[in-house]
Structure formats: C-alpha cells, structure tokens
Amino acid sequence: MDFNDIFKFIKQPKVFEPGTSNFWHDSYISKNMLEAHLNPDWDAASRKPKTIDKTVAWINDNFLQDYSTILDLGCGPGLYAERLARLGYHVTGIDFSKRSIEYAKESDRKQELNIEYIYQNYLEIDYDEKFDVAILIYCDFGVLSNEDRAVLLQKVYKALKPGGFFIFDVFTEDFKKDKIIEKNWYTSQKDFWGNENHIVLSEVFHYPEEKVFLDQNIVLLDSNRFDVYRSYNHYYSEDDLTHLLDEHRYRNHHFFYGIIGDNNFISNSVVFTVTQK
Template identity: 40%
Template sequence: MNIKQLIDASKKPELYAPATATMWDDPYIGARLLETHLSQATDLASRKEATITDTVNWILGQAPDKPLDILDLGCGPGLYCDKLARLGHRLTGVDISATSIKYARQAARKSGLKISYLNQNYLELDHDSRYDLIIMIFCDFGVLTPSQQNRLLAKVHRALVPGGVFVFDVMNEGVLATLPDPQWEASDKGFWRDRPYLALSRSFCYEEQGVCLSQHIVADESGSVDSYRFWTHTFSHETLHRLLWARGFRNISCHDGLLPDSDAHRSRDVTFCVARR
C-alpha cells in the first residue's frame, strides 16, 4: 500500500473534482447497496417503509385525485413505484443501477404489478408531455452539478403534461453545520470490497457554494487506491423558487419538516419542493 498516495487522495479536493470510481457500475458494491436500500435498520440508502408510505400519501395530496401516469427518477429498487402502483397509478421507474432495476423488475413480476423500469441515466431521458406526476426522492436532485440540474429541469418540464406536478426533495442549508466526523474502517470483507480493505471517509464543506462532499478513499492489498465522491448541493426556499421559475415552472412551494429524524438526516434539514408545469 502506497501511504503517500493514500494521504494525497484523502485531502480536500477542488469543487467537482471527479472521483476515480463509482458505485453504480460495480456489481459487488451494487449488491451491498441494494441490501442497504431494503434494510429497515437504516435510512442511509432508502427511507424506512413507514416513512415511504407517509411520503407517498403526502405526494399524492399534491397531485390530481385520479389515476396518474407517474415517473420516478432514481427509483432504486422500486420502493415508491411499488406503493404507487398498488394504489392504481401507472408507473415508470428509472435508475442507473442495473442491480436495483433487476430487483425492481423481479419484485413487480412477483407482485403482478405492471411497472415499466428503465436502466439508464435519467439525464438522458427524452419524454414529451407524458406524465401527470414526476417524483425524485432521497435528495437526488442535489447530487447533480448546477448545469446538470438545469438540464434535468428542462427534461422534467418537457416530460410533464400541462399542469403536471414535479415533487422532489433536497438538503437545505442547515446540513452544512452538521457534517459527520471523519471515520476509518479496516475490514476483511465489507461494503466496499469482497477482500481485505481500508476505507477512510470524510466530509468537506464548500460553504461559499453551499455544497458538501462525502468522500470515501478505499485501498486494498492490490495496491489500488480508489476515491468515491458524493456531492450534495444545499438549497434555500428562495433559491429553489428562482431555479424552477427560470425553467418555466409555476405554483412553486417548499415544505420542511415532513420526515422524521433519522440516522441519515435531521427532519428540519430536508426540504420538499412542489412545482407545476
């Protein structure tokens, strides 16, 4: 193991500096991530079932009371799609993780639910006036860079029918004051590898830009040192309103405190946003 390489990789990177690896195209990490999505012991990948049920009911309260055509962006293993389909809505779920989409398709077939799942990057979607409701849950919107956010909003606006509703959640500025302490893990086998590894995890704040970074440096006996970086943008109500208004959305509203406190976030740090085409 090259200690100097490990030290250099652990430093605070420049804003938006790319990582050397991603979770989504790694079959082993993808399987561990799916386990975390499905676990009822943590909210680190998906929220617990009771919270998902409450969120689904709240989301439907923002949309017309009729059978809806719904698009779930970043659907993961289909936990929201499943509940919405059981309520009589027509669902399309999109996720970049092949592992999650495979599970979602199998679960839908087993339950007899007609849900269309697409394994692709939602930034590549090209749908026109198709959906009554589009959702993007678990703060996925804030992971995108500003240019990607604008690109996505244009695609969402185009994909909604006139009067259609976009509901998504983000981290607000309160999270910048609550970054976790650095952590390290030495394991024979675990989340990151199926062989011995050392993982160094640390969060960094870019306060001027309202961005925080969760960085994980993983080294193993092969000598490789990989970085995994998860950028999160924070938003005020005013920033969300300006961003959405500029992309043609109207009737914009923001809502704090809808979720319970959890191991992934404080309730007051998550803002839900509703906007209409």
C-alpha cells in the same frame, strides 16, 4: 502503489469533481446498496417503510387527484413505484443501478403491478409531455452538479404534461448544523466497501460558498490499486430553489417541511419542493 497518486485525492477537490469509481457499477458495493435499500430498519439508502408510506400518502392525497401517469426518477428497487402502482397509477421507474432495476422487475413480475422499469441514467431521458407527475426522492437532486441539475430540470420539464408536477426533496440550510466535518481511517476484512482486506480513508469537505458537502472515501484494496468514491450533497434555501426553478420556467413553487418526520438518515433538515410546468 505510488503514494503520490493517493495524495492527489486526499486534498479537497474542486466542487463536484468526480471520483475514480461509481457505486452503481461495482458488483460488490451495488449488492450492499440494494441490501441497504431493502433493510426496513435503516434509512441508509432508502427511508424506512413507514416513512415511505407517509410520503406516498402525502403525495397521493395532495397532488395526484385527476392524474394517472408518474415518472419515478432514481426509483431504486421500486419502493415508491410499487406503492403508487397499488394505488392505481401508471408508473415508469428509471434508475442507473442495474442490480436495483433487476430486483424491481422481478418484484413487479411477482406482484403483476405492470410498472415499467428502465435501466438508464435519468439525465438521458427523452420524453415529450408524457407524465402528469415526476418524483425524485431521497435528496438525489442535491447530488447533482450545477450542469447536471440544469439538464435534469430541462428533461423533466419536457417530460411533463402542461400543468404537471415535479416533486423532489433537498437538504435545507440547517443541514450545516447536522453535518460533521471530520476525517478518519480504518482497516477491515469485510464491510460495505469490500470483502477482502482493505483500508478506508474517509473525509468530509465543506464548500460554504457553493452550499455543498462532500463525503469522500478512498478505498485501498491492495498494494496496486485504490478507488475514490465521492458523494456530494447540495443544500438549499427557499430563495435558492425559487430562483433556480424560475430560471427553468417552472411555476407555482411550494415548500413543505416535516414530511419525513424523525429518522436516522444523515439529517432531518429536509424540504419537499412541489413545482409545476
């Protein structure tokens, strides 16, 4: 291994510059991601069941009267989709993790909830006024680059029926107080990143002008290869969101705090945004 190749990635990259590898396409890491989604004691990949129950109840009580069709973007293994389907809604779930979609489909077959699950990048959806409500939960909106965010807003707008709601959550500007700028390294025989001897170089970068944090993990698997995983988190003010949604023709924006309550997610500084086509 040429260490100069690694040094290229250790320095702070341009904001939203991708890594070399993707969580969802690695068979070992995607298995660990699914386990994290399903672990009822973690907020690590999905929020805990009681928090999901609370969120679904809030959406149902406030925004789903007179509506029936829901698009669940980044649905994972179907934790929100199943709860919404049990309430009688017609749900379509989209996710880029093949393992999560396969699990969701099998769970749906057992429960006969008739959810439509699709293995797809939600930036590639092409619906035309099909859904009453679209949801994107667990701060996925903030992981998108500015370009991908614009694509998503356009796709969702097109997919919603007139008057339909788009509901999503993001980190607030208080996220800066919760996030720790640090770097470290460790060795492991088996952990989230690999099931053989490896070294992990981890670092957090901040882009204050862009209001973005980056969690970077460089995984050295052997003397000849390494993978670079990058997870970006964009935090927002209400003014930021208002300007962005106005720009993409959404209207009637409302912001809600305290929906998820206390949890051991990386931050409780979360705002739910509800906007309309």
